[in-house]
Amino acid sequence: MSATRPPLVHISNVSKIFKRGAEEIHVLSGLELAVNEADFLALMGPSGSGKSTLLNLIGGLDRPTSGTVQIGDERVDQLSDRQLAGWRARHIGFVFQFYNLLPALSAERNIELPLLLTGLNQAGRREHVAAALAAVGLSHRAKHFPRTLSGGEQQRVGIARAIVTDPTVLLCDEPTGDLDRKSGDEILALLQSLNKDHGKTIIMVTHDPHASARASHTVYLDKGQLSNNPVA
Amino acid sequence: MKFLPLVWAGLKRKKLRTALTFLSIFIAFMLFAFLGALKQALGGGVSMAGLDRLIVRHKVSLIQTLPESYKARIQAVSGVDAVCHQTWFGGVYQDPKNFFPNMPVEPGAFCGMFPEFVLKEAERQAWLRTRSGAIVGRATAERFKWRLGERIPLQSPMWGAPAGQSQWELEIVGIYDGINKSTDTSQLFFRYDYFEEARQRDKGQVGWYTVRIADPARAAEIAAAIDGEFANSPYETKSEPEGAFAQGFAQQIGDIGSIVMAVVGAVFFTILLVAGNTMGQSVRERTEELGVLKAIGFSNLLVLALVLLESCCIAILGGFSGLGAAWLIVASGNPIPSLLPVFFLPTSSLVSGAMLAVALGLVAGVLPAWQAMRLRIADALRRGG
Numbered sequence: 001m002s003a004t005r006p007p008l009v010h011i012s013n014v015s016k017i018f019k020r021g022a023e024e025i026h027v028l029s030g031l032e033l034a035v036n037e038a039d040f041l042a043l044m045g046p047s048g049s050g051k052s053t054l055l056n057l058i059g060g061l062d063r064p065t066s067g068t069v070q071i072g073d074e075r076v077d078q079l080s081d082r083q084l085a086g087w088r089a090r091h092i093g094f095v096f097q098f099y100n101l102l103p104a105l106s107a108e109r110n111i112e113l114p115l116l117l118t119g120l121n122q123a124g125r126r127e128h129v130a131a132a133l134a135a136v137g138l139s140h141r142a143k144h145f146p147r148t149l150s151g152g153e154q155q156r157v158g159i160a161r162a163i164v165t166d167p168t169v170l171l172c173d174e175p176t177g178d179l180d181r182k183s184g185d186e187i188l189a190l191l192q193s194l195n196k197d198h199g200k201t202i203i204m205v206t207h208d209p210h211a212s213a214r215a216s217h218t219v220y221l222d223k224g225q226l227s228n229n230p231v232a
Numbered sequence: 233m234k235f236l237p238l239v240w241a242g243l244k245r246k247k248l249r250t251a252l253t254f255l256s257i258f259i260a261f262m263l264f265a266f267l268g269a270l271k272q273a274l275g276g277g278v279s280m281a282g283l284d285r286l287i288v289r290h291k292v293s294l295i296q297t298l299p300e301s302y303k304a305r306i307q308a309v310s311g312v313d314a315v316c317h318q319t320w321f322g323g324v325y326q327d328p329k330n331f332f333p334n335m336p337v338e339p340g341a342f343c344g345m346f347p348e349f350v351l352k353e354a355e356r357q358a359w360l361r362t363r364s365g366a367i368v369g370r371a372t373a374e375r376f377k378w379r380l381g382e383r384i385p386l387q388s389p390m391w392g393a394p395a396g397q398s399q400w401e402l403e404i405v406g407i408y409d410g411i412n413k414s415t416d417t418s419q420l421f422f423r424y425d426y427f428e429e430a431r432q433r434d435k436g437q438v439g440w441y442t443v444r445i446a447d448p449a450r451a452a453e454i455a456a457a458i459d460g461e462f463a464n465s466p467y468e469t470k471s472e473p474e475g476a477f478a479q480g481f482a483q484q485i486g487d488i489g490s491i492v493m494a495v496v497g498a499v500f501f502t503i504l505l506v507a508g509n510t511m512g513q514s515v516r517e518r519t520e521e522l523g524v525l526k527a528i529g530f531s532n533l534l535v536l537a538l539v540l541l542e543s544c545c546i547a548i549l550g551g552f553s554g555l556g557a558a559w560l561i562v563a564s565g566n567p568i569p570s571l572l573p574v575f576f577l578p579t580s581s582l583v584s585g586a587m588l589a590v591a592l593g594l595v596a597g598v599l600p601a602w603q604a605m606r607l608r609i610a611d612a613l614r615r616g617g
Contacts, residue, residue, distance in 0.1 A: 053610075056609075056610050059527070061527055061609045061610050061613075062609075062610045081531075081532060082531055082532070082533075085526065085529050085530065085531040085532070085534075086529065086531070088527065088528065088529045089528065089529025089530075090529070092529075094524075094527050094528060096524070096613070100520065100521075100523075100524045100613070102238075102241060102521050102524070103245070104241035104242065104244050104245045105237075105238070105241050109237060109238075109241070113238070113525070113528060114528045114529060116234050116235060116238070117528075117529045117530065122234070161528070
């Protein structure tokens, strides 16, 4: 970790409580986390440990019950819904376990989606889409629809969509969870390359130790608390 | 514009469902426009009626006749500019199904009274010269392929035939056009003096009078004065503005406007449910996709607008296509010229149809759009995953 620069992602004393009827479920309790710029962090933990909830808080998809979430200079937990939407468009790239591509759109149209929220004209958007497709090695599949792509290819399109706006942080929720080992390795290599070669800050939720080994370091989440040691 | 491919993709997602919804909207709007043309046709006389004209008829009913001598007395009423009379002849050309209205009139007074019937001056002169001459509207002339100079036979169950003849013979001396497309050009007019001389009964009797008044604001007062003139006589009169007369005539076969509104209302309510259900289902099926859009930065309002736009797109596509199809059908010809003298799709129906299509899209889409807007991202992605 850098001693001179503040962390890019700074989560302080964050708690998240879900209510199910009268019952309160404490998913995160007084959680602290700092992630530096250009870091590749793997977040591991058993099912239900709150990994995705934490990712949602960092990505501004949800708000903490208490505590602060700061990304760069922005207190994300204090933004309104509208401000959050704009902030996500500028700063966050999401990669989902099940790719979450829009089936009625071609690969290039899926990748173009985040660019629709920018001021780029059509030519500018095409240029960015082409660069993102090239970065994930799928230039030849630009016109293909998701149903005609393999799982690995769909996830590459998902990654291209996540990086096309050059976001501050890339949040990956089990990006290899739905892939075979070979495709999973390719996706992990791609994420590693984005981190090492392009300086992307990546936070990846995973169950898979093989995947976490690709990250620069790993933290473990259990019972709402983080630790640097695997859960027993 | 840049979001249109996204909207289009939403419509293409379930092609069969979109096609069926499109078709139901298409049919509804075609019906709407076609009924608009029908309403216009059946109530055509109302829109053609002059504000400065009154109709004077027998107080009991239209089929009772009035003395021709009333003309001079009506003319003498203060505020009356001109008077002419018409009489229902009910002539049949070859076969009763070839119906068209035909009436004896006084050519000079008639042409002055009805400027909406446009007749060439030479043909008007020929009518004034020819005792058995008749003028016919363009629609009927084209329907029976009549030409100037042609002699046409008419049989009249009401008036019989002239003495020593088996039928009435009229010479076509003029073909008039309407001043605009809502003018009825299905009627035939021939000379009253020829009719009066040849008919075997009710001589000196006419059907009704048309009266032009100088000041339309005084219509009620003048109508009352005319009726007062003939009060307590054997032939009491009822005078009313021409529009009211035409309205009453059209309503002899029912309140067409109300019938059309009832049918259209029922159809549109059903279509609203169909389109609303389609959009609701579409949004429910795309919960995860909408969650993804929001996750990558689409605001709640933008998602609301996209769903509304999608709903409007299908309503506008279906609606405009339906209106266009109805326009083509109506423009291809009058299906029953004997019953519908004027048959065209009024611009007002097209404009109100277009506005209705947009309104349908908005109303059908508003609830699903609201649901999409309120969708929580984490919940949407969890449901999808």
